[in-house]
Amino acid sequence: MVFFLLLSIVLMTLDHRQNHLEKVRSTLSLVIYPLQWLADVPRTPIKWASDTITPRSELEEELQRLRTQELLLKVQLQKMISLETENRRLRQLSQAAQSLTDEMLIAELMSVDLDPFSRRIVINKGSSSDVYKGQPVLDAEGVMGQVVHTFPFSSDVMLISDPSHAVPVQFNRNGLRALALGTGSSTELNIPYIPNNADIKVGDELVTSGLGGRFPSGYPVGRITSIVIDLNEPYARVTAVPAAQMERGREVLLIKPSASWRALHAPDAEKEQP
Numbered sequence: 001m002v003f004f005l006l007l008s009i010v011l012m013t014l015d016h017r018q019n020h021l022e023k024v025r026s027t028l029s030l031v032i033y034p035l036q037w038l039a040d041v042p043r044t045p046i047k048w049a050s051d052t053i054t055p056r057s058e059l060e061e062e063l064q065r066l067r068t069q070e071l072l073l074k075v076q077l078q079k080m081i082s083l084e085t086e087n088r089r090l091r092q093l094s095q096a097a098q099s100l101t102d103e104m105l106i107a108e109l110m111s112v113d114l115d116p117f118s119r120r121i122v123i124n125k126g127s128s129s130d131v132y133k134g135q136p137v138l139d140a141e142g143v144m145g146q147v148v149h150t151f152p153f154s155s156d157v158m159l160i161s162d163p164s165h166a167v168p169v170q171f172n173r174n175g176l177r178a179l180a181l182g183t184g185s186s187t188e189l190n191i192p193y194i195p196n197n198a199d200i201k202v203g204d205e206l207v208t209s210g211l212g213g214r215f216p217s218g219y220p221v222g223r224i225t226s227i228v229i230d231l232n233e234p235y236a237r238v239t240a241v242p243a244a245q246m247e248r249g250r251e252v253l254l255i256k257p258s259a260s261w262r263a264l265h266a267p268d269a270e271k272e273q274p
Contacts, residue, residue, distance in 0.1 A: 103256040105129060109249075110154060119145075119162040119182065123252060126151045134214055136255040142220035142243025143167065143208060144252060160221070161186050161246055168212045169221050172205040180206060180221050186246035189222050191238040196229050198236070206240055216255065220244075 105125060113120035125131050127150045135147040137157050145159040160167050165182040169191075176198060181190040194200060204224040210217030222240035229236045 105131070105254040105256065107131075107155075107252050107254055109252065117163065117184065119159040119165075119184065119186065119246070120148075121145075121157050121159065123155050123157055123254075124153065125254060126153045126155050128152050130256070131155050131254060136215045136219070138219060138253045138255060139244045139249055139251070140253075141245055142222070143215060144244040144246065146214055147254070157252075159186075159246060160189065160242060160244070167215060167221055168209045169206040170209040171200060172207050173201075174199055176200065177209055177211070178206075180240065187241055188225075189240045189242055191224070191240055192235065194236050194238045195234065196231070196236050200224060200227060200236075200238065202227060206243075219255075 107123040107125040107129075110122045110124050113122075123137075131147060131150050133147055133150055137144045137146060143160055145157045145162070145165065147155045148158045149156040158165050160180065160182055161184065162182040163184045167180045168177070169180045170177045178191050178194060181192060183190050191206070202224050206221040206223065208215040208217055208219045208221055220243040222242045224238060225241050226239045227236055228238075
């Protein structure tokens with residue numbers, strides 16, 4: 001035992017001074033490395049798996065968080081789309097108001113009358129905003145109706161599609177005068193008392209004629225969509241589609257004609273009823 005200890009000391013001393021055992025150590029390391037690698041193999045996959053595989057509960061929590069975030073982003077996107085659409089409508093209303101000489105007031109839709117036999121809406125402007133009975137109401141496309149009742153902060157509006165509403169109109173192409181009657185449908189107006197031989201065509205534009213004292217002349221009302229001529233009847237069956245978007249949008253324009261026009265047509269307006 002002492003002999004081996006002394007031999008080890010001598011070899012270590014010689015190696016320290018002259019590096020005689022360097023080649024031996026290199027050879028032994030080459031021989032031992034595969035054994036070390038094999039001994040470490042079972043532990044390596046376990047360590048890799050523990051570092052890379054996330055527990056199921058954490059994955060479910062992360063998935064739920066991402067779903068919630070996706071829902072919130074979708075809601076925000078819808079709000080942005082709604083705001084963009086509203087801004088576009090307001091720009092259209094502003095452009096329509098700028099193109100007209102009459103004074104304008106923008107109002108918002110508050111509610112819709114659910115009565116199937118009438119077509120009325122409620123807006124958020126009333127007598128406190130100088131809204132008056134009989135005041136014309138438009139959207140960015142054309143005539144919607146007129147105010148029939150006013151309250152301090154709201155007003156009732158009868159749409160031109162109401163069965164009891166009539167608008168004096170004229171054909172923009174040739175000036176032929178007529179009436180546009182509501183049918184209860186937001187997509188159809190009835191144009192009665194048009195002779196079979198009248199110069200009218202599908203696609204003709206209808207505008208307010210200014211008669212009756214309610215609507216100033218020149219505002220779009222609708223477009224002819226159908227002409228049916230029956231030789232056994234004196235008048236043709238003529239229908240039109242309203243220019244205004246009756247079932248869309250939340251903003252409307254209230255027309256306030258000039259004082260001179262209102263003074264001139266006040267007697268007619270007193271007689272005319274929706």
